[in-house]
Amino acid sequence: MTTDMHLGFVGIGRMGAPMVERLLNAGYKVTIHDTQPTALASLAAKGASIAASPKAVADAAATVLVSLPTPDIVLAVALGDEGLALGKAVRTVVDLSTSGSQAARALAEGLARHGIESIDCPVSGGVAGAGKGTLALMVSGPRASFEALQPVLGVLGKSVHVGEKPGMAQTMKVINNLISVTALSVTSELLVMGVKAGLDPDIMLRIINAGSGRSNASEDKIPRFVLTRKFDFGFALGLSAKDVRLCLEESEQLGMKLRVGDAARRLLNDARDKFGNDADMTEIIRYVEEEVGVEVRGKAAGAK
Structure with a gap:
């Protein structure tokens, strides 16, 4: 071969x-x-x-x-x-x-x-x-x-x-992707909450990444693509929504309800419906920001 x-x-x-x-x-x-x-x-x-x-x-x-x-x-x-x-x-x-x-x-x-x-x-x-x-x-x-x-x-x-x-690797992949997007979703929501409460997002991330709340989202995606306001991670909301759907469909076929995964799916789908399939997946946070009326902007993004 x-x-x-x-x-x-x-x-x-x-x-x-x-x-x-x-x-x-x-x-x-x-x-x-x-x-x-x-x-x-x-x-x-x-x-x-x-x-x-x-x-x-x-x-x-x-x-x-x-x-x-x-x-x-x-x-x-x-x-x-x-x-x-x-x-x-x-x-x-x-x-x-x-x-x-x-x-x-x-x-x-x-x-x-x-x-x-x-x-x-x-x-x-x-x-x-x-x-x-x-x-x-x-x-x-x-x-x-x-x-x-x-x-x-x-x-x-x-x-x-x-x-x-056949299919075993695909099952592993959709599991991995749902874990990843769930971490991004909850971290995005809570950063918005912190900014609404008056916390500095750069300081928040320093603390999260030094403690038990850290994830790939907090260590990589959010500092590089959200706090900078670049939103160019390179993976589309529509594709992310497709991956999450595949995982939820497979869990249903197995007779298992993914409660947290379903919540992540709803937020992802809402962001996709608002910003379009081609928007970057890191723009999930923009959906939450617009609901609350704040922006999670780090020092790397400069003054607005």
């Missing part, structure tokens, strides 16, 4: 583009496809080959990676007209998307009918991690296939084998 230095990659978005660039820099030949031609030009200039369809990618490479926004798009790219399943060369499809366990099982079943193996490999670490090669990759599929993929996955970050069954 990985002795072949020719890879395919479908989905050249904010995450896909830096991953492809890293693969090119590592010496892989990469054939790419995306529905937006402008996304392909810079990578073509760096040596990537452009294919006209997912099938054309799968005609060129035995291992194809996909990084796509929704489960429906993943399944259409893999199993639809001109999809990967119709390719002549492809033997393994690695899904880097957050598509949920149900879609992962459907993907594995559909590809298996064409003699193609599906590997779930959702990633965590954001656009910065994709560029630096520090992503956390959760992988489910046959252990031997996981081991064979290590040269490729090692270019992108650190991988952990979650289990053999």
Whole structure:
């Protein structure tokens, strides 16, 4: 699988583009496809080959990676007209998307009918991690296939084998994402509360991060993207809402009610509905600010 230095990659978005660039820099030949031609030009200039369809990618490479926004798009790219399943060369499809366990099982079943193996490999670490090669990759599929993929996955970050069954890595990913967005949501709410009470947000974060309330949200997202008022973490509210929905749907299928997760979903959906799907996920705090009439502005943002 990985002795072949020719890879395919479908989905050249904010995450896909830096991953492809890293693969090119590592010496892989990469054939790419995306529905937006402008996304392909810079990578073509760096040596990537452009294919006209997912099938054309799968005609060129035995291992194809996909990084796509929704489960429906993943399944259409893999199993639809001109999809990967119709390719002549492809033997393994690695899904880097957050598509949920149900879609992962459907993907594995559909590809298996064409003699193609599906590997779930959702990633965590954001656009910065994709560029630096520090992503956390959760992988489910046959252990031997996981081991064979290590040269490729090692270019992108650190991988952990979650289990053999399709969908197990997707379950792990949506759990991780709900924990992350819940931490961001509650920290955002309470920072707004503190500012409303007259506290300085920079001092609040210093205390939170020195104590038991610290999280990735308080240590990274809020100081870098909220207190600065940049709101450019690089992950959209609409995609975050999709990830949380997938987790809540899976918990319901398991007969479990996620009370805290459901509260985070409501706040996230409210912010998405107000600011739009493309707004940055760190703008959750703006929804709470506007309700209360204060702004959580740190010294790094300068005077208003």
